[in-house]
Amino acid sequence: MLTVQEDITSSAPPGARAEDYSIVTRGLTKRFRGGQVAVDHLDLAVPKGSVFGFLGPNGSGKTTTIRMLLGLVAPSEGGWELLGSPMPGGLRTALPRVGALVEGPSFYPYLSGEANLRRYDAADPTVDRRTASARIGDALDRVGLTAAARKRYRAYSLGMRQRLAIAAALLRPRELLILDEPTNGLDPQGTREVRGLVKEIAAEGTTVFVSSHLLAEIEQMCSHVAVMRAGRLAAQGPLAALRAGEAVRISVETPDVTRAEAVLKGLGLSGVRTGQDADNEVSAELGEEPAERICAELVTAGIAVRGLAVRRPSLEDVFVGLTGEGFDVAG
Amino acid sequence: MSPAEKISPNHTITATRPSVTDQVDAVENDTSSLDTSTTEVRSSGSGAVNAVGFTKRHNFLFSEVSLTFRRPRNLAMLGVLVLVPVLLGVALRTFGGPEASDGAPGIFTQITGNGLFLTFAALSILVQLLLPVSVAVVAGDSIAGEAGIGTLRYLLSVPVGRTRLLLVKYANAVVFCLVAVTAVALSSLLTGLLLFPAGPITLLSGGTIPMAEGLLRIGLVVLYVTAGMAALAAISLALSTLTEVAIGAIATTVVLVIVAQVLGAVPQLAGLRPYLLSSWWNDFDGVLRDPVATEVMGQGLLVFAAYTVIFGSIAWARFNGKDISG
C-alpha cells in the first residue's frame, strides 16, 4: 500500500528477509561539508527482480544516494545493504555483481569505445580475461554501438556516450543494475530503445534501479517507485499501489460547462471540477459509475458532448496528490 | 523483533563514519577466491598457474602502463628527454668540450675523451628539471586526471579497490621513471659512442675500469636516478589525490621542485640541504670512484625511501577517506 514518509517496514511485507531485497537502506543520510543535507534518513527497500523507479526533481538527492550505495561517498549516518550483505564491508564482493551508471557517462576521450570498455574490464580482478573480447562485443551489440566501436570516444555524440555507459554496466551478467538517468540526452528513438533494454534485462531476472526526474518515463517501465523530495522519501511502493491512491477520472469536453457540471453532480459523482485542463472541460472521479451511462445521461440532458475521456491517474497526479505540489526543483 | 530487523538481521547502523574503502581493501588479498578460472588452474597444479595468476592480477597495471605510453603528451616528453643528450653531444662535438680550468664539472671535461661520460653529463642536466617535470606530469595526473574526467567513479565502482588503484598508479609512475631514465641513458650512450672515442674509463679517483664495467656502473646510475624520481612521483601522487584538476597537481609538484632547488642553492641554508629531495638527485658520481663510493648514494637512497613512504602514506590516508563526488 501507499506509504508517505513512513518507515521501510510498511512497504516490506511481513516476514520479508534481507535476501528478498537487492537494496535496503536504513536511515541513510548525507550531510555535505557546509551543512547541506542532500539525503535525509532514507529508508529504501528495493525488492529483488523489480524495476524500481527512483524519482525526484533536480537536486532531490538521487545521485547522492546512488553514490552512497556504490561506496563512492561515505554516508554521514545510516547503513545499507546490497544484494543481501551489509555494506560497506561487502562492497568488494557485491559490486562486481552490480552494474552502474552514475551521473552521466565518463570515459577516456582519446580511446575508442571498445578500448574504453576494455579498460574498465581490465580493472575488474574477478572477471575471466579470456572472455573479455566476447563480452565487450556483446555489450556493444546490445546498445547498438558495434558500428562505432572503433571510433574515438571524443567523437561520440551525447547519445552514443550514454549508450557506451550502459554497455559498460552490461560488461558481465549482473544481479543489479543501478542506472542514474539512463535516457539523459537520448533522442525519442534512443529513449525507447533504452526502455526496451531495461525491460529485457529485467526479464532475465536482473533487478533494475533507475533514477529519473521524468515521471512519464518511469511510469512506462517500472514496477515499483520511490519518490524523493528535497532529500527525503515522499513515497515508495509498487506502482499499482501508489496509483490506487488516486481515482480514475472522467472528463467531458462541452461548450455547456455549467449544465454538464450539474448533471455530473446529479449523478452523485465526487470531485467535480471545471476548466482544469481547458475552459470547456468538466471532470469528475469516475467511481463505480460506468462511463457509457454518464455519456448517455449527458446526451439525454441535451448537452452537446464534443469529447469524453477516461483518464487513469498518471504518476504526476499521484505525486501532486502526495505532496500537494508540482514536480519542480527544490532549492 | 520489528519487521525492519527481520529484513536486515545483522545490520548495524553506525553513527561514526566507517571508512568505506578500508573495508573494501581489507578483502583485497582475497581476490583469487572469487577468481574461478585461476582456482581451476591452480588445482590442476600445472606450471601455467603463475602465468595465468600473474596476468589476471596485473592486467590492470598492464592497462595502466599501456595507457601511459600511448598518450601523445607522454610520448612527446620522452622524445624531448631523448633528444637532449643528442643535442648535448652534437654541441660538444661541434664546439669542443670545456676545459677543466673553466671550472666545469669533471664529468663534462671528460666527454670528448670518452663517449660514456655523455650519459653522466646528460643525466646530471636532465635531473635538474626536465626529468622531474615529466615525472610530475605522469604522477600528478594519475588520480586527479581520472577524477577530472569522471572515470574515477567508474573505476571505483567496478570495483578496483582504492588501495589497489593507488598501488597500480604508483607502480605505473615508477615504470615511467625507469623508462624515461633508461631512454636518456641509451640515447646518451648511442650518441656518445657515435660521436666520441670509447674505451676504458678513467675514474674520478684516478684508476681505470674496462668499458664493460663502465656500462654496468651506468646501470647503477639509472637505478639510482629512477629511485630519486620515484620519490618525487610519491609526492606528486599525494598531491594528485587532493584535487580534481590534474594540472594543479602537476604544477604544484614542479613549483615544489624549483623551490627546493632554490633553497638548496642558498649558501646560508646549507643545513637544510640534506632534507631536500632534489639535493640528492645528482649524487651519483660515486660510481665513478674505485671502489664505488656507496656512502653518499646510500644516504640518497634512504632519503628517497623516506620521501616515498611518507608521501605514499599521505596519499593512502587521504584517498581512502575521500568522497568521490566529481
Ligand SMILES: Nc1ncnc2c1ncn2[C@@H]1O[C@H](COP(=O)(O)OP(=O)(O)OP(=O)(O)O)[C@@H](O)[C@H]1O
Ligand atoms: N559534493 C557536494 N557538495 C555539496 N553539495 C552537494 C554535493 N553533491 C551534491 N550536492 C547537493 O546535494 C543535493 C542533491 O544533489 P544530487 O546530485 O544528489 O541531486 P539529484 O537528485 O541527482 O539531481 P538531478 O536530477 O539534477 O541529477 C543538491 O542540492 C546538490 O547541490
Ligand SMILES: [Mg+2]
Ligand atoms: Mg543526478
